[in-house]
Amino acid sequence: MAPGTASLRTRGRRAGSQSLWLEALGNLRRNPSAIAGMLVIGLLILVALAAPLVATHDPILSMIGQPGETGRLQAKAPCIPLLGCEGTLHYMGLDLNARDLYSRVIFGTRTSLSVGVITISLSIVTGTLLGLVAGYAGGRTEDVIMRLMDVVMAFPALLLAISIVTILGPGLTNALLGITITFIPQYARLMRASVLSLKEQEFVTAEQAVGAGPLRIIFAHILPNAVTPIIVQGTLGIGTAILDAAALSFLGLGAQPPTPEWGQILSESRNYVFTSPHLVFFPGIAIMITVLGFNLLGDGMRDALDPRLNRN
């Protein structure tokens, strides 16, 4: 192959993909749902990074015996001196162990965001690889992989995660693993479908004709062209993964006390909802805002990046 052809081809691809991405970014910037989602997520990332500055107290320190604290402290209602409350500032009140709930919710942002991003990244990597192998290899390999994915998908996701964590033992790491497994099939299916349709296209056949190996074809040609739906699906998945992790913690299978995690805070205080509703209200709102952020961004990305998935 003449050196000129190769460089022309590379340049062509770069210019093409660059303008595609720019166009996508432009679409994204005009999409109100995507903007709202990015704002929410950006704010949450800031809060997570600057948690020690944003929080007013140590999230695992009991206020009993602390200066300025008086009266019964367990599950004390929110107290904001500016609004006429006498006592120390506690935006969201104190929890059952007299810890500052606001600070616990703020630090909980770290746990939930990392859980969402880690589970989805792990399942995207695993699912994508499985889908690539299945789609490219075909035959027996494909059958085995895809039937396995069918079985995993045959379980309601949360139920499978519960079974896995029951076996492995409760804890945040095992909960992460359980959730990751339930998410793998959707990425494997997406990837396999993309590979199957791309494999037959002319630019791939052309690569094969000039002698490119399977690895080069997969990573240089198929993967970049199949990545958009995965990104969209992944963004929507982060929200779901955060909800699942909170649910597992709520059942006592995820984060263990005293780790400040939203689902875990809800689990601790659920029997006190009739007497101290603030303990339940705030962590739930935090979960909702976070999940909403990822859902809005995901919806916006779907509309902006992938016209094939556009449902509106």
Added chain:
Amino acid sequence: MIQFILRRLLFSIPVLFGILVLTFGLARAIPGDPCRAILGERATDQICEEFERRNGLDQPLPVQFLVYLRNVAQGDLGDSFRFRRPVSELLVERMPTTMELGFSAMLFAIVVGVPLGVFSARRHKSALDVGTMVGANMGVSMPVFWLGLMLAYIFGVIFRDTPLALPPSGRLTPGASPAPWYEVWGLVAEGADGNAFQVFLSRFYLLNAVLTLNGGLLIDALRHLILPAVAVGTIPLAIIARMTRSSLLEVLNQDYVRTARAKGLGERLVVLRHALNNALLPVVTVIGLNFGLVISGAVLTETIFGLTGVGRTLVDSITSRDYSLVQGFTVIIAFGFVLLNLAVDTLYGWLDPRIRLGQGG
């Protein structure tokens, strides 16, 4: 049509088999010695040997799997360690509560979600449309257990002394012990137990109230079902409303709808007679997918609302490491899930001849 259903049934056999392999594998993946994991401190070497022999754990794995298959086929899911009773008996008693919850949640989601989506689409970009979609976005982002707790607080505490008050806990008012229908009908002597099927039916409290013509009981059972059903149904409702809206918007742009309008049909007729039929097809699929959400919702909310269903039993068994119960319940729920999806597929094929003829013809 029959061919289509048979094909689908055939396709689900490997999946059902896979479910059995996976649950069997999971149960064998318990770290360490299952005997000590289950019996805890009471386990001595002698007790464990006896335990392994009794449960067939001393056999090779393939043999254990075959024995497991045979047992499941015979409806034997093992004994619950915590309840000291067969898992299948517990399922028969507790599944109806969950099914009642699931179906009423789904009913709520469809009955409210579809009209909301239709209104939204007909008044595209109006305040109602935007409001519905904002609400739907919030609905899909809420943790179901949080919504359950907040509903219990709002209707159990804030509205306590108003007509809006609803019982936040239990399946019936405490102290109520309704006579099972098979007793009222004189099928068994008073105080005697019915067979599994009779017991199963009697645990559907709404059905039992109807069969025994007990109006007070029916209202009581309904009132106790409202809050959990709304909690579990809200996420599916939001998804269904969004799907109905976007699918109807798409259909309303199609040529045949323009033709219908051009020939002078009223907007109402165009939407209800022409567009909605086709717009609801994808909604049927979404309804099928939502059964998974409903099952998860039941697992998460039954504890909150004090319902003794499959979900609560499962959750309680996790902490007491009642492995055979968790395994048995998981298998049956997964089976039910596969069959429900099969039913939805069939419904879809029946509604849309293109699918039936394309794949099954």
